[in-house]
Amino acid sequence: MKAVRDQPVWVEPKAPSSLQIEGRIAKATIFVPAIGVAVAVAAAISGFARPTLLELIMTAALCLVTQLGVTVGFHRLFTHHSFEAARGIRLALGIAGSMSAQGPLLFWVSEHREHHQKSDSTGDPHSPYLDGEAPLTGLRGFWHAHVGWMLDHASSAWQTSARDIFSDGLSLRISRLYPLWVAAGVLLPGLIAGVWYRSWKHAALGALWGGLVRIFLVHHATWSVNSIGHMIGRRTFATPDQSRNNGFVALITYGEGWHNNHHAFPSSARHGLERWQWDVSYALIRLLAAIGLARNLKLPSPGQIAGGKRSRRVDVGS
Ligand SMILES: [Zn+2]
Numbered sequence: 001m002k003a004v005r006d007q008p009v010w011v012e013p014k015a016p017s018s019l020q021i022e023g024r025i026a027k028a029t030i031f032v033p034a035i036g037v038a039v040a041v042a043a044a045i046s047g048f049a050r051p052t053l054l055e056l057i058m059t060a061a062l063c064l065v066t067q068l069g070v071t072v073g074f075h076r077l078f079t080h081h082s083f084e085a086a087r088g089i090r091l092a093l094g095i096a097g098s099m100s101a102q103g104p105l106l107f108w109v110s111e112h113r114e115h116h117q118k119s120d121s122t123g124d125p126h127s128p129y130l131d132g133e134a135p136l137t138g139l140r141g142f143w144h145a146h147v148g149w150m151l152d153h154a155s156s157a158w159q160t161s162a163r164d165i166f167s168d169g170l171s172l173r174i175s176r177l178y179p180l181w182v183a184a185g186v187l188l189p190g191l192i193a194g195v196w197y198r199s200w201k202h203a204a205l206g207a208l209w210g211g212l213v214r215i216f217l218v219h220h221a222t223w224s225v226n227s228i229g230h231m232i233g234r235r236t237f238a239t240p241d242q243s244r245n246n247g248f249v250a251l252i253t254y255g256e257g258w259h260n261n262h263h264a265f266p267s268s269a270r271h272g273l274e275r276w277q278w279d280v281s282y283a284l285i286r287l288l289a290a291i292g293l294a295r296n297l298k299l300p301s302p303g304q305i306a307g308g309k310r311s312r313r314v315d316v317g318s
């Protein structure tokens, strides 16, 4: 009997659940760029490796391109269909948005549609006021809406809320090749800097600044719409959620900070509805339309905007 008791017991290894896998991917997505920023700043301050003008220009240029990929592409085009675009533009915006490392197009679209359908109520993936059924306030709410929601989130909305992405071959291919786009966004600036200076050190600096630092900056700009955009700012329209218009968030997200306007008129290609509300993303859509690469821009009429401001409750759906 003793021999039997002493025998090691074979326990079938348990496959990680989708919650665990998504949690690991989320941790890598959030913390690897943050570690990259810490390394880049420490190397620069200590004088060990400072970025050159070329590396800083690539960082700024890729911030612009990938952020617009998210705001104009992922958000206004693929999620809300606020305009139609030529196939080449859809492909370019889909790849640029994917390079921001905010998840595959299919995930991004479905989670954002869930946010609009259940905004600040049960089922909203990233409300600063609710985690499941549990109420949140203050900094805990900010953390949950900004990044915390991704750490314990099993995504299933893609099965129901993004059928148009599934049925569109181009969108589905962009989604499936997501790891390739993220890798290209890190390796490309490294390759350019490495070849330009014929130096491995500059290849690493290019990848660090144009890749990881740039991803970190675009991440936190975009995520501030989910957190600050539902916490701080004016509510011009009495939408059923807590969305806000915030000029600073609009500045760092190329117009997405006019988030109360957006919740009032989700399918509008223009988020800055007043003349003074800067909206770089809408300027790009207008430019694309002017040269024939975008069409059928959806915009609320002046009467709808005025009526929305007068209304005690605006609920126009997505
Ligand atoms: Zn929102």
Ligand SMILES: [Zn+2]
Residues within 6 Å of the ligand: 075, 079, 080, 112, 116, 262, 266
């Ligand atoms: Zn939206």
